[in-house]
Amino acid sequence: MRVLISGAGVAGLTAAYWLRQFGIDTTIVERAKNLVTGGYKIDVRAAALGVLDRMGIGETIAAAATNMRGAELVDKTGAVISTMTGDEFGHRVGDDLEIVRGTLCQILRDQVPDVEILFDDTVQSIDNRPDTAHVTFASGAERDFDVVIGADGLHSRTRRLIFGEEDGFRRDLGMYLCVFSVPNYLGLDRMEMQYAEIGRIAALWATHDEDSAKACFGFAAPPGSVSLRDRAEQESAVRRVYADLGWEVPKLLEMMSQADDWYFDVAAQIEMDGWSAGRVALVGDAAYCASPMSGQGSSLALIGAYVLGGELGTAATSAEAFDRYDSSMRAFIRTNQALAVESARLMTENLGKGTVELSGSDVEATIARATKRITAASNAIELDDYVRR
Numbered sequence: 041m042r043v044l045i046s047g048a049g050v051a052g053l054t055a056a057y058w059l060r061q062f063g064i065d066t067t068i069v070e071r072a073k074n075l076v077t078g079g080y081k082i083d084v085r086a087a088a089l090g091v092l093d094r095m096g097i098g099e100t101i102a103a104a105a106t107n108m109r110g111a112e113l114v115d116k117t118g119a120v121i122s123t124m125t126g127d128e129f130g131h132r133v134g135d136d137l138e139i140v141r142g143t144l145c146q147i148l149r150d151q152v153p154d155v156e157i158l159f160d161d162t163v164q165s166i167d168n169r170p171d172t173a174h175v176t177f178a179s180g181a182e183r184d185f186d187v188v189i190g191a192d193g194l195h196s197r198t199r200r201l202i203f204g205e206e207d208g209f210r211r212d213l214g215m216y217l218c219v220f221s222v223p224n225y226l227g228l229d230r231m232e233m234q235y236a237e238i239g240r241i242a243a244l245w246a247t248h249d250e251d252s253a254k255a256c257f258g259f260a261a262p263p264g265s266v267s268l269r270d271r272a273e274q275e276s277a278v279r280r281v282y283a284d285l286g287w288e289v290p291k292l293l294e295m296m297s298q299a300d301d302w303y304f305d306v307a308a309q310i311e312m313d314g315w316s317a318g319r320v321a322l323v324g325d326a327a328y329c330a331s332p333m334s335g336q337g338s339s340l341a342l343i344g345a346y347v348l349g350g351e352l353g354t355a356a357t358s359a360e361a362f363d364r365y366d367s368s369m370r371a372f373i374r375t376n377q378a379l380a381v382e383s384a385r386l387m388t389e390n391l392g393k394g395t396v397e398l399s400g401s402d403v404e405a406t407i408a409r410a411t412k413r414i415t416a417a418s419n420a421i422e423l424d425d426y427v428r429r
């Protein structure tokens with residue numbers, strides 16, 4: 041079997057690893073020139089940790105975890121109003137881990153050294169025939185595959201080519217998220233600082249011994265009100281929304297334009313009745329993005345890639361594999377997507393009633409409630425042992 045995966049992110053690299061375990065000939069095409077390592081810290085929980093253990097990289101990931109000491113919540117002026125432990129703040133329970141997105145991608149990439157990655161290219165068209173998926177790349181190359189997997193994120197091109205325009209599947213949650221690197225001028229050492237109010241968050245965070253820190257802005261705004269393509273427009277939206285804030289915000293806004301790892305996206309979910317058509321299937325954010333507000337995006341990508349890879353490796357046909365992938369994952373995805381809908385509701389329902397600055401105890405109570413929900417959702421799947429099947 042020859043499989044093409046579009047996207048070398050968390051889902052794509054993990055799917056490649058599992059397909060290789062079954063001797064499946066796998067190629068990845070990645071739009072970027074190099075592995076995309078931008079982004080904030082992300083959490084890996086419960087069943088997703090089981091996937092990493094099965095890949096034999098549980099310990100490597102644990103050694104690379106952020107191991108945050110804690111978080112300081114500040115008010116508009118920068119005065120510290122509350123201090124929390126890293127586990128409390130990161131919604132972590134038991135063995136849950138937090139890791140920088142780019143570090144996770146690099147470790148996953150290291151597990152598939154023999155997988156061909158076609159960087160700086162993308163799928164131009166897919167002729168999804170009964171006997172083959174004939175793929176034309178933007179570079180002009182043409183190749184046949186037995187299966188094409190779309191692991192190309194929230195704005196998946198594979199999904200658009202096979203299933204139709206993004207608007208038909210995307211549910212915006214009314215929030216935008218922006219992440220970029222700045223010099224670690226506060227000398228933060230495994231500490232996060234955060235200002236939070238209803239509908240607006242600003243944060244700054246660094247791991248141990250890092251010269252750079254990550255700035256993060258999350259804010260409520262009507263769907264469609266900020267371009268997802270135009271960085272200049274995104275920067276002016278962030279400047280406008282945060283213009284009145286003190287603390288470190290003016291300095292972060294000043295440094296924003298220099299960042300070379302700019303990440304800006306809408307918090308949105310992808311809702312589809314089916315994740316496959318003919319020889320093409322979707323995985324991770326492309327299929328069922330739960331949004332950063334779920335805290336489960338990377339865990340869903342790891343688990344989905346494991347299940348899809350395992351089913352393709354053990355089923356008699358790709359159609360049978362896709363059916364089993366769907367039935368194994370559907371309820372789990374629904375439960376996890378519900379997490380973000382609830383978080384978005386909490387962040388946006390009181391908008392328009394003036395600025396509601398959150399006190400330390402408000403934030404702590406919200407985090408405690410969310411942690412309980414995330415823990416239940418992240419455990420809501422039993423993984424099959426495909427390699428032993």
Ligand SMILES: Cc1cc2nc3c(=O)[nH]c(=O)nc-3n(C[C@H](O)[C@H](O)[C@H](O)COP(=O)(O)OP(=O)(O)OC[C@H]3O[C@@H](n4cnc5c(N)ncnc54)[C@H](O)[C@@H]3O)c2cc1C
Pocket residue numbers: 046047048049050051052069070071072076077078079080081082141161162163191192193194195196197198219303323324325326331332333337338341
């Ligand atoms: C740069 C970046 C920063 C992020 N930062 C955060 C964050 O701070 N917090 C958070 O919760 N989530 C973040 N996310 C999203 C998070 O990584 C995903 O929710 C989760 O890991 C699911 O992974 P995925 O592999 O499905 O999608 P992604 O991680 O989005 O990976 C998709 C991959 O596909 C590639 N790609 C896209 N289009 C094409 C195309 N047409 N052809 C070929 N390749 C393509 C992308 O370059 C990327 O490598 C970020 C994603 C990216 C890409």
